[in-house]
Amino acid sequence: METTPKRTTGWVVMETIRSYGVDTIFGIPGTHNLELYRPLGALGIRAVTTRHEQGAGYGADGWSLQTGLPGVVITTSGPGLLNALSAAGTAYCESRPMIIISPGPALGSEFADVGTLHETKDQLGAASAIVEWGRRVRSAEEAVAAIHDAFELFATTRPRPVYLEIPLDVLEQETDLAADATARREVPTPPAAPADAVAEAAALLAGAARPAILAGGGSRGAGAELRALAERIAAPVVTTLNAKGVLDEHHPLAAGSNLRLAAGRRVAQEADVLLVVGSKLGEAELWLDRLRAEGSVIRIDLLESQIDKNQRADVGLVGDAAATLSAILDALADEDPDPARTETAEALVREALAAARTESAELSATNTVLAERIAAALPEHAIVSTDSSQIAYWGLLNALRVSEPNSMPYMATYATLGYGLPAALGSRIAAPHRPSFVVTGDGALMFSMNEFITVVEQGEDVTVIVVDNGGYAEIKQNEADAGIAPVGVELAQPDWVAVADAFGGRGRSAGNPGELARAVEAAVSEGGLQLIHIDQAAFDLSEADAS
DSSP states (O other): OOOSOOOBHHHHHHHHHHHTTOOEEEEOOOTTOHHHHTTHHHHTOEEEEOSSHHHHHHHHHHHHHHHSSOEEEEOOTTHHHHHHHHHHHHHHHTTOOEEEEEEEOOTTOTTOOSOOTTOOSOHHHHHHTTSSEEEEOSSHHHHHHHHHHHHHHHHHSOOOOEEEEEEHHHHHOBOOOOGGGGSOOOOOOOOOOOHHHHHHHHHHHHTOSSEEEEEOGGGTTOHHHHHHHHHHHTOOEEEOGGGTTSSOTTSTTBOOSOTTSHHHHHHHHTOSEEEEESOOOOHHHHSSSOOOOSSEEEEEESOGGGTTSSSOOSEEEESOHHHHHHHHHHHSOSOOOOHHHHHHHHHHHHHHHHHHHHHHHHHOHHHHHHHHHHHHHSOTTOEEEEOSOHIIIIIIHHHOOOSSTTSSOOOTTTOOSSOHHHHHHHHHHHOTTSOEEEEEEHHHHTTTGGGHHHHHHHTOOEEEEEEEOSBOHHHHHHHHHTTOOOOSOBOOOOOHHHHHHHTTSEEEEOOSHHHHHHHHHHHHHHOSEEEEEEETTTOOOSSSOOO
C-alpha cells in the first residue's frame, strides 16, 4: 500500500513535466529510478513499460510526433540508459524533442570504480556525446530548472533530445521546493525573419517564372502557411520524408516526398527560384551529397548555421517557418494566382509523380508494386510507421499519399532497425482516433518483436504488416555488388502467424491483394495486436483476386 507521498526531487521533476501537458512516459522501472515512478499515478501520467529501453525511446518518439510534445523516457542507470541511446541518436538526427531521465551515481561517487550496481565509467559523457545537451544536477532546484530549459529549447530552436542525470541521493531527497517552481513557464515565440530579408525573398518569388518549394521537417508546424504560399505563387511542393504530408499529398501542387528519386529532385533543381523551408538538405534524404539547385535559392531556418548547409542560399531567412512564410505572403502583391501558371505547375507535378513512379519501378519493381498493393489496402487516415526496410524506402514512402504531417513515422537519416513497432504503439496511444499500422521487413521486425507483448499489455490496437524477404536483402545485394558471396544475410524465419498468436494477438497470412485487403479489414475490426505476414517471393502482385 502506498504510504504518504514524499515530495522528492523525483516527484518535482515529474510534476514539472506534467505541467507542460505530458501525460505519458515510456521506460522500464528499475532499482534506482523508483522515485521517478512514485508520483506518476498522482500526477495522472500513464506509464508505458516496454520490454527494452530502445523500444521506450522509439515509442516516445512516435507519441511525440502525434502530440507535438517531447517524448519522455525514464531509464535506470547504466545499462538502461545505454539501451536508450539509439533512440536518442534517432531523435538528434531527425530533430525531434525528447527528454531522457536517468539516475546516476551519488554525489561524490563519480568515477569511483568500486563495483556498485549498474556502475558505468561515465554515463553522462556517453549520453552527452549523442544528445543536444546532457546535465548532471546537484539539487532539486537544478533538476527542475533543467526541465524548464528543455521545454524552452524545444519551443525556440531546433528541437533535439536532452539528457538529465540525477544523482541517486539527490533523486531520493525530500524537497521544500515551492509549488510554483514546477509550474509551466511561458516561452518566447520565435519571430519571423527580419523584414528586409523577407522583402528580398518576396521580390524573388514574385518575379519567378518556375518557382518551387522544398519543405523539410522544420516546416511541419507551418502547413497552412506553406499551402497558402504555394497556391499564391503556383509553386510545386516537394518534401523530405520528415515533412511528408505537410502539404496534403492529394493536393495538385504536391510533388510528394520523392527527393531520393531524380524525378523528385528535378522539381527543386530546375526551379528558377527555390524556397527551402526547414531542411538541412542532407544526403540521407537526397541519396546524393548535394542538391545542386540551378536557380536562386531562398532558405528559411530557425538557425543561422543551417542557412548555407549543403546548399548556398542567395537569401537567408533566419526565423520561425510559420511566421516567416506568413510575412512573405503579406509582402506579396494581394492578387489572385494566375490560373495559367497554376495549370502549368500542376501539369509539372503530374509529370514528376509519373516519372518518379517509373523510376521507382526501375530501381525495385517488386517493392514498388507490392507497396502500391499495401497502400491500396490501408484504411484512410491511418498512421503507418516504418523501419529502414526495402518495402519502406523502395516502396511505401513513395506509394502511400498522406494528408497530414507525421502520418508516416520514419527516421530517414539515422535509418535504424526496430523503430516501426514501438513508434506505432506510441502513435496509437497519442492518437487513438486513427488506425495504427507498421509496415516493415522481417529483419527489422526481429529487432523489436518483444514489443508485441507491450501492445497487448497496453490494450492498444496496432496492426503489423511484415514483408518477409528472407533476411537482409539490401545488404545481400550490397555484398553481391562488392563481389562478396552472401554471408550473414540469409536469415532463418519464425512462423510469424504463430508468433503473433503466441503473444496474445492474431496472425494471418496474405498471398495476393484480395487476401491482403480482407486481412487489413479484419485486423482493424478486431483490434488488439494484429499481424499480417506477406511472403514477398510468393505474393501474387496481380490486381486480380486470386483467392
